[in-house]
Amino acid sequence: xxxxxxxxxxxxxxxxxxxxxxxxxxxxxxxxxxxxxxxxxxxxxxxxxxxxxxxxxxxxxxxxxxxxxxxxxxxxxxxxxxxxxxxxxxxxxxxxxxxxxxxxx
Amino acid sequence: xxxxxxxxxxxxxxxxxxxxxxxxxxxxxxxxxxxxxxxxxxxxxxxxxxxxxxxxxxxxxxxxxxxxxxxxxxxxxxxxxxxxxxxxxxxxxxxxxxxxxxxxx
Numbered sequence: 001x002x003x004x005x006x007x008x009x010x011x012x013x014x015x016x017x018x019x020x021x022x023x024x025x026x027x028x029x030x031x032x033x034x035x036x037x038x039x040x041x042x043x044x045x046x047x048x049x050x051x052x053x054x055x056x057x058x059x060x061x062x063x064x065x066x067x068x069x070x071x072x073x074x075x076x077x078x079x080x081x082x083x084x085x086x087x088x089x090x091x092x093x094x095x096x097x098x099x100x101x102x103x104x105x
Numbered sequence: 106x107x108x109x110x111x112x113x114x115x116x117x118x119x120x121x122x123x124x125x126x127x128x129x130x131x132x133x134x135x136x137x138x139x140x141x142x143x144x145x146x147x148x149x150x151x152x153x154x155x156x157x158x159x160x161x162x163x164x165x166x167x168x169x170x171x172x173x174x175x176x177x178x179x180x181x182x183x184x185x186x187x188x189x190x191x192x193x194x195x196x197x198x199x200x201x202x203x204x205x206x207x208x209x210x
Binding site: 098 | 133183186
C-alpha cells in the first residue's frame with residue numbers, strides 16, 4: 001500500500017508535456033501527464049491487447065482519435081480507449097491527466 | 106473509444122455510498138464511488154492477484170488499511186494497493202473517489 005499526492009507533481013513547462021510515473025506493476029501502469037497550454041500529446045497506438053483510461057484532473061482541451069476526431073475534454077471527463085485504437089490529447093489550457101494502462105506497456 | 110463525464114455522476118446520499126460503473130472490461134474495472142460525509146467504505150480484501158488505485162477527485166477523508174491504519178486522503182491523493190491487502194476509505198466531507206482494479210474482479 002503506498003500513497004502519493006498528485007499535488008506534488010503539478011509542474012508545467014511551456015511547449016512540452018511533463019510526466020510522472022505513479023505506478024508500474026505487472027497489472028497496470030499509471031502516469032500523470034501535465035500538458036502546457038497549446039501542447040499536443042500526439043495521436044498514437046500500440047498493436048497490443050489492452051485498454052487505457054485518461055482522466056482529466058485539471059484544465060481543458062480535447063481527446064484526439066483517428067481521422068482527426070476530437071472530443072472536448074475538461075476536468076472530470078474520462079476517456080476509455082483500447083491500446084490499439086489511436087488516441088491523443090491536445091491542451092487548450094494547462095491541463096493535467098491521469099492515464100492508466102492495463103496491462104502495462 | 107468512449108467518453109463520460111464524472112460531473113454527471115456527482116450524486117451523494119446521506120449515510121451511504123453511491124457508485125457508478127465507468128468501465129468493466131477484461132483488462133480493468135473503473136468505478137466512481139461517492140461517499141457521503143461521515144460514511145465509511147469498510148476495510149476489505151480479496152484473495153486474488155492484482156492491484157487497484159484509489160484517486161480522490163473531491164473531498165477529504167482517510168485511506169484505511171489493516172490493523173486500523175489510516176492515511177489522510179484529500180483531492181489529488183492516490184493510493185495504490187494490492188487487491189489482497191486490506192483497504193477502505195472513510196469520508197470526512199462528501200468525498201468522491203475513482204477506483205481502478207486490474208485485473209477486474
